[in-house]
Amino acid sequence: MRSGNSAKPTRPWSTWTGAEVNLAAAICAAQFAVAVAVWWVGTFDDDDHGAGLGGGLAAVGLLCVLVFGPPLLAALGLLHAVTCTMPAATLARLTRRRAPGPGPGPEWLRHIGLVLLIGALWSALAVLLLGLAPTGTEALLLCGWGVPPALGVALMRRRERATGHPPDGGRVWLRSALAALGVCALVAAAGTAALATGLIHAYEPPKLGADRLTGVWRGDHGAVLRLNAGGRAELSAVPAQPEFGDVTTKEFTRCDGVGKWFLDTAGRYDPYADGAASQRRDGVVVRVGDCGHDTYWTIGGTEAHPELFVLFGDPDAGDLRVLRQD
Structure with missing residues (x-):
């Protein structure tokens, strides 16, 4: 009989399943779409410096967003999944295996903690290499960007254990796209209403003598x-x-x-x-x-x-x- 120690060790990336990567990428892509909508509303009171797309160029710009936006968001979501969400999931699982006794808390909780840590490391690297200087709010968002995908992965694992099969990848992306579209529409409507009611004031240049x-x-x-x-x-x-x-x-x-x-x-x-x-x-x-x-x-x-x-x-x-x- 072969002892338990003689088994071939599992490679860390073998703990990544296609369904988990797919779900994490879809959730993160939806986050990027909502972030763009929030940023756009935040520009309502900014100075456009006389620039802007008008006429035919506006139509071309909108067409480019509709055509190239979804694949770009999907690529960004996948990039975040393989550089933050899934490495944190692997570390959370390895920590549980190597910890003596009952282990340091539930795996999903360790996953979130490690996502925050990896997010902080990537943020620090961006500051060092790119010279960025994020505000406190921006730094908090960068660190916590992987929390929703991590929670989604934890929920998917629980459902997979209960049902015996992972969710369909096509449905995951469709639901993510519909959710992102709905939230973006709400953000845009709220911003437009705030501008119309005066809660957000349109930009006015200063009067200088x-x-x-x-x-x-x-x-x-x-x-x-x-x-x-x-x-x-x-x-x-x-x-x-x-x-x-x-x-x-x-x-x-x-x-x-x-x-x-x-x-x-x-x-x-x-x-x-x-x-x-x-x-x-x-x-x-x-x-x-x-x-x-x-x-x-x-x-x-x-x-x-x-x-x-x-x-x-x-x-x-x-x-x-x-x-x-x-």
Whole structure:
């Protein structure tokens, strides 16, 4: 008779069943869809910097979302399942086998604890390698992202023991998609209602006087714009409208030197200004001799953290440049 110790050890990944991976991926994919819907509602009070998809491009964008969104969400769900949910499930099972006595609690509870630990490790790795700086809420969400899939796996195992067979993979994905669609619709409806009733206020750009605009503004690639009292402007590598070409071109030049600036409170000099006057935004016109055309820097941001931005090219797919005050 062969002893129990002579049996071939089970490979850790052999504890993963196709049904469990499938369920974890489907639940996580649904979470991603709901997260996108919540993020979208959260942009209702953000400054779009004059950009956006309109007309035919909006229809094309929606079509791309409908066609490529589901497989992308499924791929993200599968990636999360094989990098977080299922490794945690394996560790939870191995911990139970190696623990003496009754073991450190139910397997599903250890699974959740290990999911939180692995989520924290991935979050820390993202901070170290990608330079991300998540807020406390974002860090908590990143760590706890695998909890619903872990609970789903635990529930599936209980039902499998009771019925003797795992759930059908097609039904799992269909139910996940329907649940995600329903929750996303509720989130979108709630956000729209909150915007209509004033619970969420649409973005309004700050009203800044010339004295508040005076100072140093900095952007990417070393861009520095100094707006001095009296209308004098000093520029260093500041983007400007090209001398030749129309307003729809993405290309721009970078200016160095001294010029003039003034505040436009009616949007008269905004090359993109059209429609009702109420939709026009204040901005700063910067003029520099021998360096392109006048550049209209629209005022954005907030009272506490103002911005100056210009969108080079078509508003549907332009090149956005932003300056922030020191």
